[in-house]
Amino acid sequence: xxxxxxxxALNEALRDSLRDDARTLVLGEDIGKLGGVFRVTDGLQEAxxxxxxxxxxxxxxxxxxxxxxxxxxxxxxxxxxQFDGFSYPALDQVISHIAKYRYRSRGRQSAPLVIRxxxxxxxxxxxxxxxxxxxxxxxxxxxxxxxxSTPLDAYDLLRASIAxxxxxxxxxxxxxxxxxxxxxxxxxxxxxxxxxxxxxxxGTDWLRVRSRLLRRPRRTAPRSRSSTSGRSCxxxxxxxxxxxxxxxxxxxxxxxx
Amino acid sequence: MGEELGRxxxxxxxxxxxxxxxxxxxxxxxxxxxxxxxLEATALQRQGELAVYPPLAGQEAAQVGSAYALEESDWIFxxxxxLGAAVxxxxxxxxxxxxxxxxxxxxxxxxxxxxxxxxxxxxxxxxLHAVGxxxxxxxxxxxxxxxxxxxxxxxxxxxxxxxxxxAAVFHAPVIFFCQNNQWAISVPVSAQTVAPIWRKxxxxxxxxxxxxxxxxxxxxxxxxxxxARARDExxxxxxxxxxxxxxxxxxxxxxxxxxxxxxxxxxxARDPIDRYRERLVRAGVADDGFFAEVEQEAGAFxxxxxxxxxxxxxxxxxxxxxxxxxxxxxHLRRQRQEVLGD
Ligand SMILES: Cc1ncc(C[n+]2csc(CCOP(=O)(O)OP(=O)(O)O)c2C)c(N)n1
Ligand SMILES: [Mg+2]
Numbered sequence: 001x002x003x004x005x006x007x008x009a010l011n012e013a014l015r016d017s018l019r020d021d022a023r024t025l026v027l028g029e030d031i032g033k034l035g036g037v038f039r040v041t042d043g044l045q046e047a048x049x050x051x052x053x054x055x056x057x058x059x060x061x062x063x064x065x066x067x068x069x070x071x072x073x074x075x076x077x078x079x080x081x082q083f084d085g086f087s088y089p090a091l092d093q094v095i096s097h098i099a100k101y102r103y104r105s106r107g108r109q110s111a112p113l114v115i116r117x118x119x120x121x122x123x124x125x126x127x128x129x130x131x132x133x134x135x136x137x138x139x140x141x142x143x144x145x146x147x148x149s150t151p152l153d154a155y156d157l158l159r160a161s162i163a164x165x166x167x168x169x170x171x172x173x174x175x176x177x178x179x180x181x182x183x184x185x186x187x188x189x190x191x192x193x194x195x196x197x198x199x200x201x202x203g204t205d206w207l208r209v210r211s212r213l214l215r216r217p218r219r220t221a222p223r224s225r226s227s228t229s230g231r232s233c234x235x236x237x238x239x240x241x242x243x244x245x246x247x248x249x250x251x252x253x254x255x256x257x
Numbered sequence: 258m259g260e261e262l263g264r265x266x267x268x269x270x271x272x273x274x275x276x277x278x279x280x281x282x283x284x285x286x287x288x289x290x291x292x293x294x295x296l297e298a299t300a301l302q303r304q305g306e307l308a309v310y311p312p313l314a315g316q317e318a319a320q321v322g323s324a325y326a327l328e329e330s331d332w333i334f335x336x337x338x339x340l341g342a343a344v345x346x347x348x349x350x351x352x353x354x355x356x357x358x359x360x361x362x363x364x365x366x367x368x369x370x371x372x373x374x375x376x377x378x379x380x381x382x383x384x385l386h387a388v389g390x391x392x393x394x395x396x397x398x399x400x401x402x403x404x405x406x407x408x409x410x411x412x413x414x415x416x417x418x419x420x421x422x423x424a425a426v427f428h429a430p431v432i433f434f435c436q437n438n439q440w441a442i443s444v445p446v447s448a449q450t451v452a453p454i455w456r457k458x459x460x461x462x463x464x465x466x467x468x469x470x471x472x473x474x475x476x477x478x479x480x481x482x483x484x485a486r487a488r489d490e491x492x493x494x495x496x497x498x499x500x501x502x503x504x505x506x507x508x509x510x511x512x513x514x515x516x517x518x519x520x521x522x523x524x525x526a527r528d529p530i531d532r533y534r535e536r537l538v539r540a541g542v543a544d545d546g547f548f549a550e551v552e553q554e555a556g557a558f559x560x561x562x563x564x565x566x567x568x569x570x571x572x573x574x575x576x577x578x579x580x581x582x583x584x585x586x587x588h589l590r591r592q593r594q595e596v597l598g599d
Contacts, residue, residue: 069389
């Protein structure tokens with residue numbers, strides 16, 4: 001067993017997808033030589049060449065719209081939005097076309113692409129660098145929205161997202177980028193699919209649901225409270241936020257496994 | 258026009274086109290079918306059979322000439338006004354008009370079978386899909402190009418500029434085909450942009466061509482040249498086809514609020530179909546018999562279109578859920594159950 005950071009796990013997921021599926025492409029701003037501003041794509045261009053891992057001009061709407069065109073031509077693009085607050089120029093392409101393509105074409109065409117977006121606060125970042133735009137996407141039919149909370153989970157989810165036949169918006173919690181976890185990437189032969197919540201800690205008396213575990217459970221879990229009260233709490237991470245079906249509760253998350 | 262066309266291509270030599278007489282007549286046929294279908298669709302909207310329709314009358318040469326210049330393997334990414342290009346690609350117009358009957362998003366035709374993308378209304382947005390598709394085809398080593406249709410108004414959109422720039426940087430085989438029909442709804446092209454549209458290509462580093470968009474042969478020639486540059490050398494081209502929208506922006510528009518009737522009269526005298534008819538007669542390629550035949554065919558074409566549209570029902574409600582995702586997720590399964598009660 002090794003210790004991996006989430007950045008490393010994401011990098012390995014991209015690397016393994018590029019290796020296993022010759023149609024996978026990685027594109028975005030500064031993702032080539034630099035390896036991305038968060039280094040998630042570090043070394044990928046060197047390993048797979050500039051045809052499959054390439055820097056684009058600085059234009060987010062085009063990154064999304066061109067990714068759709070690539071997908072229509074049979075490729076599986078994984079596009080990076082450099083920062084959360086700069087993903088908005090791409091929203092029109094995502095909402096007006098990417099999310100709608102399968103439906104519009106009566107299932108004849110689809111947009112099997114992934115848009116990765118680093119997001120959320122907790123790192124002391126400035127304006128535009130600490131936003132949580134997941135609700136915009138979660139309220140759009142045709143998109144799957146994914147948020148991993150731990151490195152091993154990030155690996156499995158990104159691989160599942162790239163393999164998914166539908167467009168996936170993949171949010172990467174910046175505050176967790178350098179968090180570490182023991183384990184072997186991809187070793188879980190039966191990873192949780194997209195849309196299933198993950199049980200972070202077992203318990204029997206009450207349930208705590210978080211749309212994303214942005215901090216380590218060790219630091220935030222009310223362990224003392226639950227132990228002094230003699231009750232046991234089950235912690236779950238929903239991993240795939242969706243529009244809530246009922247206004248009164250987190251019912252949009254399917255039963256954790 | 259004339260001098261103001263700048264680097265315009267107009268009235269090319271018949272010999273230089275590489276078209277057989279049959280091809281020359283085919284171009285006329287498709288322009289005539291397009292005109293009749295367009296009038297029929299407008300009438301269908303007036304009679305309540307379509308929700309809305311954007312007429313293209315006046316732009317037949319621009320659309321038919323450009324679409325006809327492509328190979329079958331080349332992809333077209335249209336906006337919302339390209340019924341004429343759909344005719345060239347053999348798209349079933351009843352299926353196309355599902356979009357304007359508001360009974361299906363995008364139309365129900367099979368885009369892949371015709372290499373003719375779905376109707377795209379967000380102005381300029383389809384340009385990026387043409388660029389991405391061309392990049393993908395190039396990665397595959399396929400010898401094809403893509404053509405994006407858009408209007409003069411669309412050249413103000415970011416997607417147009419981003420698309421041109423991406424195509425240049427990635428040497429993507431794309432033709433940016435702008436139908437400058439002088440208006441974007443009520444805004445004249447003079448209020449849309451100051452620089453001539455074709456010259457914008459300079460800024461991206463690829464050729465820009467202005468062509469007389471009411472001259473079907475000139476459009477055909479310019480598009481063929483652009484397609485060859487794209488396929489063989491990965492050089493994109495921006496074509497500005499100077500033409501005119503003779504009708505309103507759409508059936509919901511009242512053009513008399515913003516443009517003088519005299520302008521329409523000027524352009525009616527340049528009607529692309531009348532003009533091409535004269536050209537064919539002058540060249541001895543078509544006679545009265547041919548034109549009578551085409552007229553009859555166009556009438557039958559429009560009648561089939563009318564009957565097909567009127568007979569087409571709204572899509573069954575379960576289709577609302579069918580293709581949102583590859584697999585119906587739990588929350589949509591529940592909604593479907595609620596709606597259908599099964
Ligand atoms: C992004 C966007 N903004 C506004 C509209 C509403 N709209 C539809 S067509 C149009 C004018 C487009 O003009 P032009 O690009 O010249 O094409 P034309 O309609 O003349 O063919 C406008 C403003 C739209 N469809 N999309
Ligand atoms: Mg216009």
